[in-house]
Amino acid sequence: MYKILMVEDDMVIARKTTQFLGSWGYDAKCVEVFDRVLETVNEWNPDLVIMDVSLPYRNGFEWTRQIRLHSKVPILFLSSADDAMNIVTAVSQGADDYMTKPFDMQVLAFKIQALLRRTYDFAGKTRTLEHHGLRFNTDENTISLEGRTAELTRNEARILRMLMERRNVIVSREDLMEGLWKTDCYVDENALSVNVNRLRKKLDSIGAAGFIETKKGIGYRLCAD
Secondary structure: OOEEEEEOOOHHHHHHHHHHHHHOOOEEEEOOOOOOHHHHHHHHOOOEEEEOOOOOOOOHHHHHHHHHOOOOOOEEEEEOOOOHHHHHHHHHHOOOEEEEOOOOHHHHHHHHHHHHHHHHHHHOOOOEEEEOOEEEEOOOOEEEEOOEEEEOOHHHHHHHHHHHHOOOOOEEHHHHHHHHHOOOOOOOHHHHHHHHHHHHHHHHHOOOOOOEEEEOOOEEEEOOO
16 A cells, blocks of 8 residues: 655645545555654655645755655645746756646546556555455455455456546446556457456455445446445
8 A cells, every 4th residue: 555645734635635545545644743744754654745835844845855865755746836936946856746726636646646656666566455454466466355365367457456546436337448458458348247247256255245336337436435
């Protein structure tokens, strides 16, 4: 599970954002002591940092500069300061991306996914997704729940990964087929249904019955939180 540290002094934004990221399977938390941002990064070792510009004690540019002295952790700026100079300053200090407030949570989630994929997928970082106690090891294509384990085929794993990365939203059949098509094989509607049913049987075998819900005529989603 990826860890995301949010450096944001607006507690309403911080709480809503960390709760939303938690629903996507991330271990997200906010800095609590704003004169110890660097220490918190060093102690918690996050996989990604979301950084505001205006903060107590020191601004986000300064904290980013200090973090960059010893860490390559991806940093995404999230700020109401949308002028070009702030964006240029953030990038020059080591930021990887920049979003302005107000922002769309879904867009934020996809930006985070892109940053994590770019940073870690090619570096061989082991990734485990989790939902309702079910753990999915995306490197080994295995699922486990309360000591019981099952191995997934490549397509089953791809379907489950898309559903777990987009939990709490319905993933259309078209999106699932496109996700499989972009790899190396074409999957028609009937073949998709077969793969989903096989995945369900493996989930059932480890005690995760009902983990995938069908939204008739639309697609699939994970069981609700």
